[in-house]
Amino acid sequence: MAEKIKLNLNRVPMPKQPVAVRRRNFDEVALGYSEEQAIEEAGRCIQCKKPGCMKGCPVEVNIPEFIGAVREGDMPEAARIIKSTNSLPAICGRVCPQETQCEVACALNKKGAPSAIGRLERYVADWERAHPEVGEKQKERVALNGKKVAVVGSGPAGLTCAADLSKLGYGVSIFEAFHVAGGVLMYGIPEFRLPKDVVQAEVDYVKSLGVEIKLDHVIGKIATVDELLQNGYDAVFLAPGAGAPMFLNIPGENLSGVYSANEFLTRTNLMKAYQFPEYDTPIKAGGRVAVIGGGNVAMDASRCALRLGAEEVHLIYRRSEVEMPARAEERENAKEEGVIFRLLTNPDCFIGDEQGKVKAVECYEMELGEPDESGRRRPIRKQGTEFTVPVDTVIVALGTSPNPIVPSTTKGLELTRWGTVKADEDTGRTSKDRVWCGGDMATGAATVISAMGAGKRTAADIDAYLNR
Numbered sequence: 001m002a003e004k005i006k007l008n009l010n011r012v013p014m015p016k017q018p019v020a021v022r023r024r025n026f027d028e029v030a031l032g033y034s035e036e037q038a039i040e041e042a043g044r045c046i047q048c049k050k051p052g053c054m055k056g057c058p059v060e061v062n063i064p065e066f067i068g069a070v071r072e073g074d075m076p077e078a079a080r081i082i083k084s085t086n087s088l089p090a091i092c093g094r095v096c097p098q099e100t101q102c103e104v105a106c107a108l109n110k111k112g113a114p115s116a117i118g119r120l121e122r123y124v125a126d127w128e129r130a131h132p133e134v135g136e137k138q139k140e141r142v143a144l145n146g147k148k149v150a151v152v153g154s155g156p157a158g159l160t161c162a163a164d165l166s167k168l169g170y171g172v173s174i175f176e177a178f179h180v181a182g183g184v185l186m187y188g189i190p191e192f193r194l195p196k197d198v199v200q201a202e203v204d205y206v207k208s209l210g211v212e213i214k215l216d217h218v219i220g221k222i223a224t225v226d227e228l229l230q231n232g233y234d235a236v237f238l239a240p241g242a243g244a245p246m247f248l249n250i251p252g253e254n255l256s257g258v259y260s261a262n263e264f265l266t267r268t269n270l271m272k273a274y275q276f277p278e279y280d281t282p283i284k285a286g287g288r289v290a291v292i293g294g295g296n297v298a299m300d301a302s303r304c305a306l307r308l309g310a311e312e313v314h315l316i317y318r319r320s321e322v323e324m325p326a327r328a329e330e331r332e333n334a335k336e337e338g339v340i341f342r343l344l345t346n347p348d349c350f351i352g353d354e355q356g357k358v359k360a361v362e363c364y365e366m367e368l369g370e371p372d373e374s375g376r377r378r379p380i381r382k383q384g385t386e387f388t389v390p391v392d393t394v395i396v397a398l399g400t401s402p403n404p405i406v407p408s409t410t411k412g413l414e415l416t417r418w419g420t421v422k423a424d425e426d427t428g429r430t431s432k433d434r435v436w437c438g439g440d441m442a443t444g445a446a447t448v449i450s451a452m453g454a455g456k457r458t459a460a461d462i463d464a465y466l467n468r
């Protein structure tokens with residue numbers, strides 16, 4: 001009789017910095033598995049014949065195979081398997097919402113905790129970064145095929161598409177508006193969740209595949225998409241993200257001390273305001289800080305404010321925690337660090353002092369009604385519940401929308417009513433010949449892995465199109 005497999009229902013916990021220490025520093029919170037821990041966690045995977053996990057991964061990492069290699073202690077092979085379909089594994093292992101992608105579909109989920117796929121992916125990617133000689137040997141070198149592709153934006157969508165096309169022999173140039181490549185991975189997600197040397201190492205890997213990155217190049221200003229097509233590029237992939245902040249449009253939003261999360265996080269992360277005066281961008285987040293919103297951006301802004309010296313951070317969100325779009329892990333981290341969740345609460349206006357500086361937020365309570373078009377229960381104002389929260393700083397973290405520079409300078413590009421570019425979900429094709437689009441510019445603010453999936457599918461379609 002076949003021996004019954006004994007399931008280990010609990011995953012190996014992720015070592016983390018102690019709360020009291022980490023809430024005041026910008027070092028990475030999650031410390032990563034040791035080799036022993038990684039092998040033990042990999043041993044929990046039962047190597048399903050028909051694995052559900054892989055279907056949940058938009059870049060089709062062969063999850064059971066790489067976990068099998070980790071279990072054998074064969075890290076070079078695990079890295080080779082992952083890198084064959086995913087050029088940014090150290091990033092994905094840290095910030096992908098695995099709980100709604102691959103891990104949710106893991107067979108172990110039925111009885112206990114799913115395989116810690118993200119943590120293992122991170123372990124393998126970090127192992128490879130610490131052993132560059134192995135990665136170098138495994139790099140595929142391909143002869144150029146003479147065709148050129150321009151990619152607009154160096155976020156996860158642009159980097160993934162560029163890497164895949166380069167591996168197929170295309171000459172690829174990424175045009176990036178900022179002075180640093182990486183998109184939101186560099187300017188939005190804080191150091192303590194995603195260290196910038198990790199992002200830089202993966203950007204360098206993409207460059208090592210032959211991709212050229214032209215920094216400080218704003219497409220729509222220094223050249224239009226049509227000019228790229230006229231000047232020797234056979235195809236253009238638009239991946240400029242959705243970096244324009246949304247506002248509440250309530251009285252007092254222009255007061256001094258009210259930031260958009262974009263500005264607050266860009267100053268903190270990209271301009272390194274947390275190392276002021278060593279870096280010359282200042283930021284103020286002392287005293288009491290209110291953060292408005294309930295997504296990953298709101299969690300990041302709250303936790304940055306704490307680290308920048310805020311005495312209290314109040315997270316103001318109009319629904320309950322169940323409806324919050326932020327990842328469960330990040331909500332837990334924020335609560336552990338002392339962020340105060342003020343749920344079912346909405347701001348009515350900001351109140352300023354005589355100098356035009358914010359000093360309070362006027363709020364009211366909400367209750368939940370029937371589900372709306374997003375599937376979440378609609379928040380409804382409770383009359384007569386107004387109250388005031390004294391504050392020194394406010395950070396508005398409501399979400400983002402596409403920046404209009406590229407669409408407004410590109411003739412023949414059809415847009416949706418939200419200002420995103422209309423692009424085929426499977427191929428990335430737009431209404432304009434030889435122009436593709438993917439990532440947040442096509443979907444609106446989404447996730448790193450959905451942007452990477454779009455970059456991957458588009459690379460395959462550009463290759464098919466140019467080889468007709």
Ligand code: FAD
Pocket residue numbers: 095096097152153154155156157158175176177178181182183184185188189190217218219220239240241242243265296297300403405406438439440441445446447448449451
């Ligand atoms: P982006 O990452 O926005 O990159 C676009 C790039 O294009 C930028 O570098 C920009 O400078 C450049 N660009 C723009 N216009 C031009 C132009 N005209 N010419 C040249 N270049 C241009 N997702 C997760 O999965 N997990 C998380 O934990 C998570 N946390 C987040 C936290 C924050 C604070 C934010 C803001 C987002 C977070 N997200 C998270 C969402 C995720 O980062 C985005 O969905 C993803 O980065 C989108 O990728 P993209 O390649 O489409 O665009």
Ligand code: SF4
Pocket residue numbers: 044045046047048051052053054063064067105106107108114115117
């Ligand atoms: Fe392993 Fe879970 Fe994938 Fe099955 S579904 S192969 S247990 S990670």
